[in-house]
Amino acid sequence: MRNTLRAVALSALIAAHAAHAQAPEGDVAWSILAGLTSEVGPRMPGSEAEARARVWAEARLKALGFSNVTVEPFAIRGYVRGRDEASLTAPFPFKLAVTALGYSGTTPEKGIEGEVVYFATLDALKAAPAGSLIGKIAFIDHAMKRAQDGSGYGPYGQVRRAGPAIASGKGAIGVVIRSIGTDSHRNPHTGGTTFADGAKPIPAGAVSNPDADLIARIARSGKPIRLNLTLTGKTTEGLPSGNVVADLPGRDPSLPLILVGCHLDSWDLGTGAIDDAAGCAIITAAALNAQASGKALRTIRVLWAGSEELGGFGGKAYAAKHAEPHALAMESDFGAGQVWRVNFTIGDANKPLADRIATALSPMGIVRGSGKANGGTDVEPMIEKQKLAVVDLDQDGTHYFDLHHTPDDTLDKVDPADLAQNVAAWTEVLKIVANEAGPIAAAP
Amino acid sequence: MRNTLRAVALSALIAAHAAHAQAPEGDVAWSILAGLTSEVGPRMPGSEAEARARVWAEARLKALGFSNVTVEPFAIRGYVRGRDEASLTAPFPFKLAVTALGYSGTTPEKGIEGEVVYFATLDALKAAPAGSLIGKIAFIDHAMKRAQDGSGYGPYGQVRRAGPAIASGKGAIGVVIRSIGTDSHRNPHTGGTTFADGAKPIPAGAVSNPDADLIARIARSGKPIRLNLTLTGKTTEGLPSGNVVADLPGRDPSLPLILVGCHLDSWDLGTGAIDDAAGCAIITAAALNAQASGKALRTIRVLWAGSEELGGFGGKAYAAKHAEPHALAMESDFGAGQVWRVNFTIGDANKPLADRIATALSPMGIVRGSGKANGGTDVEPMIEKQKLAVVDLDQDGTHYFDLHHTPDDTLDKVDPADLAQNVAAWTEVLKIVANEAGPIAAAP
Numbered sequence: 001m002r003n004t005l006r007a008v009a010l011s012a013l014i015a016a017h018a019a020h021a022q023a024p025e026g027d028v029a030w031s032i033l034a035g036l037t038s039e040v041g042p043r044m045p046g047s048e049a050e051a052r053a054r055v056w057a058e059a060r061l062k063a064l065g066f067s068n069v070t071v072e073p074f075a076i077r078g079y080v081r082g083r084d085e086a087s088l089t090a091p092f093p094f095k096l097a098v099t100a101l102g103y104s105g106t107t108p109e110k111g112i113e114g115e116v117v118y119f120a121t122l123d124a125l126k127a128a129p130a131g132s133l134i135g136k137i138a139f140i141d142h143a144m145k146r147a148q149d150g151s152g153y154g155p156y157g158q159v160r161r162a163g164p165a166i167a168s169g170k171g172a173i174g175v176v177i178r179s180i181g182t183d184s185h186r187n188p189h190t191g192g193t194t195f196a197d198g199a200k201p202i203p204a205g206a207v208s209n210p211d212a213d214l215i216a217r218i219a220r221s222g223k224p225i226r227l228n229l230t231l232t233g234k235t236t237e238g239l240p241s242g243n244v245v246a247d248l249p250g251r252d253p254s255l256p257l258i259l260v261g262c263h264l265d266s267w268d269l270g271t272g273a274i275d276d277a278a279g280c281a282i283i284t285a286a287a288l289n290a291q292a293s294g295k296a297l298r299t300i301r302v303l304w305a306g307s308e309e310l311g312g313f314g315g316k317a318y319a320a321k322h323a324e325p326h327a328l329a330m331e332s333d334f335g336a337g338q339v340w341r342v343n344f345t346i347g348d349a350n351k352p353l354a355d356r357i358a359t360a361l362s363p364m365g366i367v368r369g370s371g372k373a374n375g376g377t378d379v380e381p382m383i384e385k386q387k388l389a390v391v392d393l394d395q396d397g398t399h400y401f402d403l404h405h406t407p408d409d410t411l412d413k414v415d416p417a418d419l420a421q422n423v424a425a426w427t428e429v430l431k432i433v434a435n436e437a438g439p440i441a442a443a444p
Numbered sequence: 445m446r447n448t449l450r451a452v453a454l455s456a457l458i459a460a461h462a463a464h465a466q467a468p469e470g471d472v473a474w475s476i477l478a479g480l481t482s483e484v485g486p487r488m489p490g491s492e493a494e495a496r497a498r499v500w501a502e503a504r505l506k507a508l509g510f511s512n513v514t515v516e517p518f519a520i521r522g523y524v525r526g527r528d529e530a531s532l533t534a535p536f537p538f539k540l541a542v543t544a545l546g547y548s549g550t551t552p553e554k555g556i557e558g559e560v561v562y563f564a565t566l567d568a569l570k571a572a573p574a575g576s577l578i579g580k581i582a583f584i585d586h587a588m589k590r591a592q593d594g595s596g597y598g599p600y601g602q603v604r605r606a607g608p609a610i611a612s613g614k615g616a617i618g619v620v621i622r623s624i625g626t627d628s629h630r631n632p633h634t635g636g637t638t639f640a641d642g643a644k645p646i647p648a649g650a651v652s653n654p655d656a657d658l659i660a661r662i663a664r665s666g667k668p669i670r671l672n673l674t675l676t677g678k679t680t681e682g683l684p685s686g687n688v689v690a691d692l693p694g695r696d697p698s699l700p701l702i703l704v705g706c707h708l709d710s711w712d713l714g715t716g717a718i719d720d721a722a723g724c725a726i727i728t729a730a731a732l733n734a735q736a737s738g739k740a741l742r743t744i745r746v747l748w749a750g751s752e753e754l755g756g757f758g759g760k761a762y763a764a765k766h767a768e769p770h771a772l773a774m775e776s777d778f779g780a781g782q783v784w785r786v787n788f789t790i791g792d793a794n795k796p797l798a799d800r801i802a803t804a805l806s807p808m809g810i811v812r813g814s815g816k817a818n819g820g821t822d823v824e825p826m827i828e829k830q831k832l833a834v835v836d837l838d839q840d841g842t843h844y845f846d847l848h849h850t851p852d853d854t855l856d857k858v859d860p861a862d863l864a865q866n867v868a869a870w871t872e873v874l875k876i877v878a879n880e881a882g883p884i885a886a887a888p
Contacts, residue, residue: 213854
């Protein structure tokens with residue numbers, strides 16, 4: 001209860017400053033969030049901005065008292081955005097709000113133009129006959145539904161991840177999808193797509209929900225639709241990226257460490273406030289809190305991963321590089337909505353540990369789930385490699401996909417009280433797991 | 445009460461269809477709103493699209509049974525949008541969400557670049573010494589506050605209307621303002637500005653509220669800010685525009701007519717759903733309802749004015765052209781929020797008429813205000829010319845400036861139940877005023 005009260009008191013303090021998105025001096029989480037969004041800005045994987053973010057992160061983590069602060073470089077296959085434009089040319093001229101998807105094919109400067117073939121769902125596209133899209137532009141509809149736990153992102157996201165390659169295989173010269181998002185603003189949602197297994201990359205974009213509504217209305221009227229699509233960005237090999245890793249050394253360095261992850265990179269349309277500066281802010285502030293009254297028993301390591309957005313490069317690079325023993329991993333990469341549920345992937349022998357965590361979180365109104373904990377893209381490769389225990393603090397994502405990968409992912413969207421609640425919940429968990437003397441292990 | 449119940453029943457019907465922004469067949473208001481936004485699209489003053497809208501409007505009004513449906517052409521000084529881009533170049537590169545203001549000066553294709561001078565308010569800009577902005581770009585902050593009756597638009601709007609000319613007078617090479625709007629999306633709000641009295645036009649844009657927040661945060665940090673501004677649009681003389689005028693003739697054509705106005709044009713970023721397709725939908729459906737059980741005593745004339753957004757051209761052209769006697773004017777141009785208040789500008793002799801209107805509206809929860817009625821831009825010149833009585837049905841504008849002049853002004857933003865409530869309120873008023881046998885006059 002103490003932490004809940006503290007969080008509430010802190011919220012009141014912070015709310016007084018919220019109009020200008022300022023937080024009380026000394027609020028570590030807010031200062032990281034505000035710094036990454038307002039001193040660095042968007043942090044596209046492999047970009048100069050992501051490199052500046054690493055410099056910023058290294059300096060900030062050192063200033064906060066972390067040890068072994070290290071940039072671990074790696075190279076990625078990136079996507080360098082160009083000019084993104086789309087306009088209906090029939091039945092009437094209309095400029096659409098569009099974004100290229102990551103790894104989209106590249107159009108000429110003047111764009112491509114073609115007849116639009118409307119598909120209500122990804123399954124409808126899959127059912128289209130071979131060759132039926134030759135010379136045409138596929139439009140894939142299928143509006144995402146809102147879900148507290150974000151469970152729609154898996155199936156709906158397939159439209160973005162797999163749709164373009166399927167359209168390409170049927171001869172399409174381009175593809176436009178309804179944004180994978182739950183808002184009704186003229187903000188398209190970007191994100192990566194894939195052209196694996198020899199699929200020919202074609203220009204692939206997403207339009208905002210209101211634009212998709214318009215296309216759907218015209219399609220229902222039966223009038224032919226034509227589209228000009230200009231996406232001049234390019235997939236580019238060998239771009240520099242990297243992880244930033246930092247430790248709070250424990251009293252017993254021989255014990256396997258606690259790994260907490262987030263990602264430093266962001267999409268370029270917004271400033272990556274909820275995705276994922278908030279995550280880095282939460283895990284880092286909580287790690288510091290967990291040793292506020294002295295060193296914890298185990299080392300807590302923060303991983304601010306690079307290039308998550310284009311395929312989880314940072315998480316893979318981390319797992320490839322590190323062999324020292326880890327015990328448990330956690331990740332924060334689902335915005336700044338309040339934690340409402342905890343899930344575990346942990347061995348039977350550690351049931352008492354899980355029980356203690358659930359009991360500590362219960363006064364904050366956090367319920368124990370019956371699902372598995374997965375961590376997330378940045379820590380999953382290490383979880384796989386060393387079979388780590390995992391604790392998931394599930395955040396309320398009811399509004400997450402309103403902002404996800406859009407120009408609207410900016411600092412003003414984070415409620416300081418919500419951020420503080422996350423830090424408080426994470427602090428409870430890290431205090432317990434980092435002071436566990438006995439073995440911690442995943443389910444066999 | 446009957447109308448309230450009808451509106452409620454209609455709402456329930458419509459809500460069932462709202463997910464796809466469809467309304468029951470035969471809903472005149474919704475069909476006008478959906479048609480203008482989904483069959484015509486944005487309708488910039490003086491554009492080819494506005495011309496298409498006139499053709500659409502003429503056909504639709506004839507199909508609805510109006511008489512004397514006439515397009516009344518005029519020419520305007522317009523603004524043809526070009527490429528709108530702005531980026532911070534210091535303290536770090538950041539692409540801003542920007543729109544040119546109408547009548548903005550024109551930059552070269554590569555834009556202009558300069559140091560940004562921050563002004564918290566328009567008064568602060570006015571207080572800047574003569575010549576102090578030579579070679580610089582002024583940024584005018586001043587976040588608009590939300591108000592149910594939209595009363596902030598007058599004072600806050602001065603930043604947009606007058607700010608650029610003031611900055612120009614002090615030597616600025618360009619000006620960027622915080623959008624005149626109450627939302628927190630990366631959508632800039634456009635709108636007209638003026639360079640009257642010999643002021644030299646300079647490039648003038650508006651950035652979204654989150655972008656303005658960012659600029660304000662950097663300004664508070666004391667770091668120098670530099671900006672590249674590219675606004676290639678051009679002010680253009682002699683563009684074709686026009687009004688569409690249509691009558692429902694009354695039983696006694698010798699009685700002065702009832703004029704109800706809206707505007708057909710819209711800004712080009714969205715599709716002009718709330719500004720002002722909704723207004724045309726409301727007045728037209730209500731006019732038809734008012735004669736549903738037979739002709740009214742007086743003629744009701746609908747005016748779908750052209751080129752309101754760049755300076756009320758349509759309203760002026762209407763007043764210049766028409767000399768036949770009018771009695772009373774009304775206008776709908778404040779979105780589709782529900783009517784909550786009625787105000788009158790009417791002679792003492794017509795106090796019983798005003799009382800009857802207020803009594804008829806009262807069961808719908810509409811309160812009688814103590815202010816004056818003004819009509820609006822499209823009917824004001826005629827009100828002035830013939831000293832007409834005016835009834836204002838004030839709409840709830842709490843959220844109007846979230847959408848006003850942005851890309852987000854699209855069909856999905858209109859709640860069919862709200863639209864139906866407007867039609868019901870307007871119907872009550874038109875039934876009464878169009879059947880008034882005695883003289884109707886403004887206050888002397």
